[in-house]
Structures are given as C-alpha cells and as structure tokens.
Amino acid sequence: MKASEIRSTFLSFFEGKGHTVVSSSPVIPGDDPTLLFTNAGMNQFKDVFLGFDKRPYMRAATAQKCIRAGGKHNDLENVGYTARHHTFFEMLGNFSFGDYFKRDALAFAWELLTEVYKLPKERLWATVYAEDDEAYDIWKDVIGLPAERIVRIGDNKGARYASDNFWMMGDTGPCGPCSEIFYDHGPDVAGGPPGSPEQDGDRYIEIWNNVFMQFNRQLDDKGAYQMHPLPKPSVDTGMGLERLTAVLQHVHSNYEIDLFVTLLAAAKKAVDESGAKDCDAASPSLKVIADHIRACAFTVADGVIPGNEGRGYVLRRITRRAIRHGYKLGARQPFFHRLVVDLAAEMGDAYPELRREKQRVMDVLKQEEERFFQTIATGMEILERALAELGAPGATDAAGVRAAEQATDAIGSSAKVRTLSGELAFQLHDTYGFPLDLTADVCRERGVAVDTDAFEAAMKRQREQARAAGKFKVAQGLDYTGGDTSFHGYDKLVHDAATVVALYVDGS
Numbered sequence: 001m002k003a004s005e006i007r008s009t010f011l012s013f014f015e016g017k018g019h020t021v022v023s024s025s026p027v028i029p030g031d032d033p034t035l036l037f038t039n040a041g042m043n044q045f046k047d048v049f050l051g052f053d054k055r056p057y058m059r060a061a062t063a064q065k066c067i068r069a070g071g072k073h074n075d076l077e078n079v080g081y082t083a084r085h086h087t088f089f090e091m092l093g094n095f096s097f098g099d100y101f102k103r104d105a106l107a108f109a110w111e112l113l114t115e116v117y118k119l120p121k122e123r124l125w126a127t128v129y130a131e132d133d134e135a136y137d138i139w140k141d142v143i144g145l146p147a148e149r150i151v152r153i154g155d156n157k158g159a160r161y162a163s164d165n166f167w168m169m170g171d172t173g174p175c176g177p178c179s180e181i182f183y184d185h186g187p188d189v190a191g192g193p194p195g196s197p198e199q200d201g202d203r204y205i206e207i208w209n210n211v212f213m214q215f216n217r218q219l220d221d222k223g224a225y226q227m228h229p230l231p232k233p234s235v236d237t238g239m240g241l242e243r244l245t246a247v248l249q250h251v252h253s254n255y256e257i258d259l260f261v262t263l264l265a266a267a268k269k270a271v272d273e274s275g276a277k278d279c280d281a282a283s284p285s286l287k288v289i290a291d292h293i294r295a296c297a298f299t300v301a302d303g304v305i306p307g308n309e310g311r312g313y314v315l316r317r318i319t320r321r322a323i324r325h326g327y328k329l330g331a332r333q334p335f336f337h338r339l340v341v342d343l344a345a346e347m348g349d350a351y352p353e354l355r356r357e358k359q360r361v362m363d364v365l366k367q368e369e370e371r372f373f374q375t376i377a378t379g380m381e382i383l384e385r386a387l388a389e390l391g392a393p394g395a396t397d398a399a400g401v402r403a404a405e406q407a408t409d410a411i412g413s414s415a416k417v418r419t420l421s422g423e424l425a426f427q428l429h430d431t432y433g434f435p436l437d438l439t440a441d442v443c444r445e446r447g448v449a450v451d452t453d454a455f456e457a458a459m460k461r462q463r464e465q466a467r468a469a470g471k472f473k474v475a476q477g478l479d480y481t482g483g484d485t486s487f488h489g490y491d492k493l494v495h496d497a498a499t500v501v502a503l504y505v506d507g508s
C-alpha cells in the first residue's frame, strides 16, 4: 500500500464510522500565538474541546500537516539520526467531541489496524496510564490483548507535564490519560519494549496515541490543582502516517517508505549535480535534506518567509541546516529548492497548495540558498586562513584525515589537539552568519577542536550587553521592541552550541 492509499483508507474507515472528514489546517496556527507551528491534529479543534466553539458534527477525522521543530515538541535534532522522527509529518486523527469515549476509540483503532490494515496482532503492544484501570480492562477483556503486552506507565516525577501517558494542554484546562499503541519491528532492530529502560531504540515504535479528555484541571482557592470530571469526555487521537507506512511496507525506517525513497533519490541527484559528483547514498545528511524539504516547502507554501524572528527564524534554521548538510556532502551551489518539484509531484494530490505555490516556494528557498552559499564562501575563506595559521593539514590531504581521527580520539582525553579559538568561531557566527555547527564540522574534518567554552562565553557576554542596551532604552523611555525575539534567538543558538559539542564528541 502506498502512503497515499494508507491515508485515504484511514479517512474512509472513520467516515464509515460516522466521522466528518475535515481538511488539514495550515502549518501556521490561525489564532494561537502560543503555538509556533501546528504540532498535532487536535490544534484546529482546541476551542471545540474547550466548549468555546461548536461544530455541526460530533465526530471528525483528519490527516493533519504537523511540524515539530521548535517549542514544546521539538524533534529537529533527532532528524536524520532516528528512524522515526521528522520535522514535518502527517498525523492521522479521529476525534470525538463529547460523543464516544474509551471503549469505542480503542475498538475502532484495533479494528482498523488488525482487520483493515491487517497488522499481525502479536506485534502490537499498548500502554495505558498507570491509574487508568478502565483502559487497561478494555485492552485485556474487550479487545483480548494479552496482559504481557499491556504496559502501565505512571507519572514522570518532576516533569512539568505529568507523564508520557497523561496529556495536558497546559497547566489548566482539559486533560486526561492516554493509551499508546506500539508496533514491534522484531528482534533484528535494537530497542526495548515500552516502559523499559531500553525503550529508546527503533524496535518498538509508537504508532498511535489515544488521548481521553476526561478532566478539567483547575486551581482551587487554596492554590492547589484539582481534577474535575468533564461532563462530556472527548477523544483526540494521532497516528503518524510515515510510521504506519513503514510498518505496512515492511521496512524498519520511515526513510525507506515510497515517499522518502523518491525524495532521497532526488536529494542525491540535486546534491551530486551541484558539485558532490557521487555522494554516499546512505549518508544521514541526505535524510536530513529529504526531511527538511517537506518542512520548508509546506511552511513557505502556508505563508512564512525566512527571517530573523519567530516562525521565519525557525524556517531559516531548518533551511540552513539542510544546506549545511548538502555542503558537507560536496554541494557548492543551490540545490535544495530543486526538490520542491519532486515533492509537489509526490504530495501535490493530497496537498494542492504544493502545486499551486510551487514556483513561489522555489524562488523563496533559492534566494535563501544563494545568500547562505555566499555566507559559506566568505566564512570558509576566513576559516581556511585560521586553519592554515594553526598548521592544520589541507582539506584533501590524507594526513588531514588521519589527524582528524586522532583529534576525535583525543577530545575528552588530556592529549593536546590543535584548537580553533572560540572568539573566532563567535566572530564567524556573529559577524558573518557562519554557524558554529559548520565551523565545528569543518574543523573536525581537519583535525582541529573548537573552543566551544570560549564561544559560549562570548555569546553570553553579547546577550548580556544586548539586555543592558534594552534596559537602557526602556529607562530612557524610548520605544523598544523586538528585544525578546533576539534573546530567543540567542538562547536557541546557545543550545545549538551544546548540541554541537555533543555531536562533536560522539562523532555522529
């Protein structure tokens, strides 16, 4: 079954169960400034669940465009390195607005998975919230799932949002326990069952989350949170289309499904034709590029343009991350925008905005690419000079490769390695827009470490100066806007620096 058939099968199954099929909302939430991007199918129904909005239906089903590359759900750094995380993905969901509840929701899910998609029952696992005996009993007694494959998951002590199996929209408001369905990809994939310490592998994959909105969490007059049962409990579910497709196409990674095979081939071709000649087809960098073109194209199609704050900033970061990975493979001129053609051919039937906006999306991305390649060229010149001064071996030198290996081994030990100054790395970032992760990549290939402590110190200094300047302006009564936005930017970049150090050390 192709991904497109899997999507339409889901929607028609729920239509047959009395659900109204509703179109995906844009990736930019219409009236929710608290949310950077749409990150779940329920977003467009938030007010319906809260009782502020009424719809002519009580059951709905959607295939929703989602982006998780910022904010509370941020999977950006995982992408390319796990088999199951994307920045952009489609969430298939069915919703009950005060209509059916746990029993029907779980029975629908089981029927669809085992009778329509025909997944082998013995590969399916379910988790329930530790105290949710009702859901546990439905799995065991109504559906007949063996107790060994039903896992109770309790509160995550100390976490702001209680646990993986208790969903809350925020500190107050509707909330309730979840039941997640996992698929076991089998013993040739590493990872442990849900709830076990080894769960964080790709063997047991969470495919479907069922959220039972059962309580309204409110503060009482003594300042303590109380759970009040909702008069009309609701259901909100979400299943990742790409993960389900991997299962149904008998592959262990989302990147091996039909859609991604096409995008990966297109990415390789575009990168090769832009200077790489014959890059490694198995490189995680190609996965990053194939993933990121979806997030970037859909975001631009829905109206965002790259910029320095908010959504535009996230878009710019994702675009540049893709370009950086292309550069790493050998691309020396714009390649990324070309993938919009392949993406529109693959997904344009389901999402006509991709066809309609194709040319504009390509133009926006191409312009960003041209700029960033220019940035890279300027930054590389400065970096090359610094590397030469350090006596680092040349880029294509065999000695360089050996030195790089030695340097990687030496990081974390007390052995001396050539080190690029953090001040220079900061100047590259701050003055030339040349990102730290690119500096670190290039240096690593040349056997040179980067003084990231000094980089972070410089970053912190600059942030304090910016803050002081902001306060000064406020104190003078001048109009001061935009300060917050730049602070967020720096926070993100500082976080990036930490990630780079981690990547640098473990070599991934």
Ligand code: ATP
Residues within 6 Å of the ligand: 068, 075, 084, 085, 086, 087, 088, 089, 091, 206, 207, 208, 209, 238, 239, 240, 241, 242, 243
């Ligand atoms: P995970 O624990 O794997 O990160 P999650 O618990 O954060 O997933 P939910 O918020 O429950 O995910 O979202 C519902 C479903 O959407 C998941 O069961 C999964 O199938 C899919 N999904 C979530 N995040 C991603 C992602 N980054 N890429 C692809 N699919 C995703």
Ligand code: MG
Residues within 6 Å of the ligand: 073
């Ligand atoms: Mg997650």
Ligand code: MG
Residues within 6 Å of the ligand: 164, 206
């Ligand atoms: Mg999860």
Ligand code: MG
Residues within 6 Å of the ligand: 180, 206, 209
């Ligand atoms: Mg989940």
